[in-house]
Amino acid sequence: MFPGTTAHRRVSTANDQNAYLAAMSQDHDHHHDHDHSELSETELRVRALETVLTEKGYVEPAALDAIIQAYETKIGPHNGARVVAKAWTDPAFKQALLEDGSKAIGTLGHVSRVGDHLVVVENTPTRHNMVVCTLCSCYPWEMLGLPPVWYKASPYRSRAVKDPRGVLADFGVSVPKDIEIRVWDSTAETRFLVLPMRPAGTEGWSEEQLAELVTRDSMIGTGFPRTPGAPS
Amino acid sequence: MNGVHDMGGMDGFGKVEPEPNEPVFHEEWESRVLAMVRAMGAAGAFNIDTSRFYRETIPPHVYLSSSYYKKWFLGLEEMLIEKGYLTREEVAAGHAMQPGKALKHGKFDLGQVERIMVRGKFARPAPAPAKFNIGDRVRAKNIHPTTHTRLPRYVRGHVGVVELNHGCHVFPDTAAMERGENPQWLYTVVFDGRDLWGEDGDPTLKVSIDAFEPYLDPA
Structure with a gap:
C-alpha cells in the first residue's frame, strides 16, 4: 500500500505541494487551471504506464481508444x-x-x-x-x-x-x-x-x-x- | 477504513462549483486513465471494490490535493504493481522488462470493448433468508474496520428504517480484500436528518444509504 512505498511518496509529496500551492494561488474562477509542471509530469507518467501495459501484452491501445470514444459519443x-x-x-x-x-x-x-x-x-x-x-x-x-x-x-x-x-x-x-x-x-x-x-x-x-x-x-x-x- | 474519502458531513470544503458546458474530459491523459482502469478491470486484474480500496489508501494529503483522474491513476499504478502485473522499475523506465503475468480474462483487445459497456452484475443467490423486512428499525453498527467498507462514518451508531430490499449482492468488504464475494442482503436504510446532524439539522432532510446486512443490528 501507499504509505510503505517510499518511491511513490517522494513523487506524491512533490505533486501535493505543487497542487496545493497552485490551488492557494488561484481564485475560484480558475480552479481548472492546473499547475503546468504537475500536469506534464502526470502526462508523462500516464504515457509510461500505457506503454508498459501495451508492451506486456495486457491491453491493445486501439481498444482503449474505442472505450474513450464510447464515453465521448455514445453515453x-x-x-x-x-x-x-x-x-x-x-x-x-x-x-x-x-x-x-x-x-x-x-x-x-x-x-x-x-x-x-x-x-x-x-x-x-x-x-x-x-x-x-x-x-x-x-x-x-x-x-x-x-x-x-x-x-x-x-x-x-x-x-x-x-x-x-x-x-x-x-x-x-x-x-x-x-x-x-x-x-x-x-x-x-x-x-x-x-x-x-x-x-x-x-x-x-x-x-x-x-x-x-x-x-x-x-x-x-x-x-x-x-x-x-x-x-x- | 476511516479515510478522508469518507467525506459525508465534513465541513470546510467550500462551495460546489458547477462548470457550464463541461467537457467529458479536461485533458487527454484523463481519458487514457479511465480507459486503462476499465480495460485492466475487465481483463481480470482486479475487481471494482479492490480498485476503490486502492484509491482510499492514497495518503490523505495527496488524496485531497489530487484531481479525480489523478487519484484513479495513482490507485491503478500502485494496484498493478502490488498485484504483480508490473514492477516499479518498469514504471520508472516506461518500458516492459519482463513478460506479462497471465490475466484471468486475457488481453483486453478491441473485441472486448462491447462487453464492458454494460454494467456488471452484482446480485448473487442468497445463502440465507433476509434478516430484515421493509419497515424494520435498524441501527448501523459502530464498526471501524481498517480495511475497505461501504458503511460511511456519518451513519454509524444511528437508527434508521429499512425502505428497500435489493436482494443479495457481492459484499465489498471481503471482495475488495480478495477474500471472496461473500454475498449479503442489501437494503436501502433511511435516516432522519436530525438524528444524524442534531437538533440544528434540516428538519425536512432524510438521508439513505445502501447498507449490507452485516452493517446492521435490529433496533
Whole structure:
C-alpha cells in the first residue's frame, strides 16, 4: 500500500505541494487551471504506464481508444432524458420504471444497457430527491454519462448529506421549505436516477420535445427541467 | 477504513462549483486513465471494490490535493504493481522488462470493448433468508474496520428504517480484500436528518444509504 512505498511518496509529496500551492494561488474562477509542471509530469507518467501495459501484452491501445470514444459519443444525459420523457407521457411505463428501473429501461432496447441495479426515484410536490456518492463517485453512467467534476469533488460529497439546501443554493436552486429533501447516498452498486416533475405548460408535447427539457442536473436532483420557452 | 474519502458531513470544503458546458474530459491523459482502469478491470486484474480500496489508501494529503483522474491513476499504478502485473522499475523506465503475468480474462483487445459497456452484475443467490423486512428499525453498527467498507462514518451508531430490499449482492468488504464475494442482503436504510446532524439539522432532510446486512443490528 501507499504509505510503505517510499518511491511513490517522494513523487506524491512533490505533486501535493505543487497542487496545493497552485490551488492557494488561484481564485475560484480558475480552479481548472492546473499547475503546468504537475500536469506534464502526470502526462508523462500516464504515457509510461500505457506503454508498459501495451508492451506486456495486457491491453491493445486501439481498444482503449474505442472505450474513450464510447464515453465521448455514445453515453450521456440524452439517454436518461429519453427515459424521463417517456415516463412523463406513458403512465404504464412510469409505473414500471418506478417498480424496477432496470427492467423497464430494458424494454426500450434502444436507449442504453443499464445493468441490473438502477433505481428510479420520483420527485413529487412533497418530496425532492438528490443523489450523491459520499465515499467515491458512484453515478448512473449508462443514463447520464461520466459524472461532472463537481459530483466527484469534496464540496459536493461532503455537504450533500448534511446541508442539501445549501448545496442546491450553489446551483441557484431553491426548494420550498415545507418539501422533504431526500438524499440518496450511493454506497453500493445500486444506482439512482431522479425522475423530475414534468414542467407545466407542456401539455400535448411529444416525447422528443419533452426530452429537450430534461437536464442532466434535473436527473441528479441538483436542478429542475427547463421551462418551456426559456433559453436552453 | 476511516479515510478522508469518507467525506459525508465534513465541513470546510467550500462551495460546489458547477462548470457550464463541461467537457467529458479536461485533458487527454484523463481519458487514457479511465480507459486503462476499465480495460485492466475487465481483463481480470482486479475487481471494482479492490480498485476503490486502492484509491482510499492514497495518503490523505495527496488524496485531497489530487484531481479525480489523478487519484484513479495513482490507485491503478500502485494496484498493478502490488498485484504483480508490473514492477516499479518498469514504471520508472516506461518500458516492459519482463513478460506479462497471465490475466484471468486475457488481453483486453478491441473485441472486448462491447462487453464492458454494460454494467456488471452484482446480485448473487442468497445463502440465507433476509434478516430484515421493509419497515424494520435498524441501527448501523459502530464498526471501524481498517480495511475497505461501504458503511460511511456519518451513519454509524444511528437508527434508521429499512425502505428497500435489493436482494443479495457481492459484499465489498471481503471482495475488495480478495477474500471472496461473500454475498449479503442489501437494503436501502433511511435516516432522519436530525438524528444524524442534531437538533440544528434540516428538519425536512432524510438521508439513505445502501447498507449490507452485516452493517446492521435490529433496533
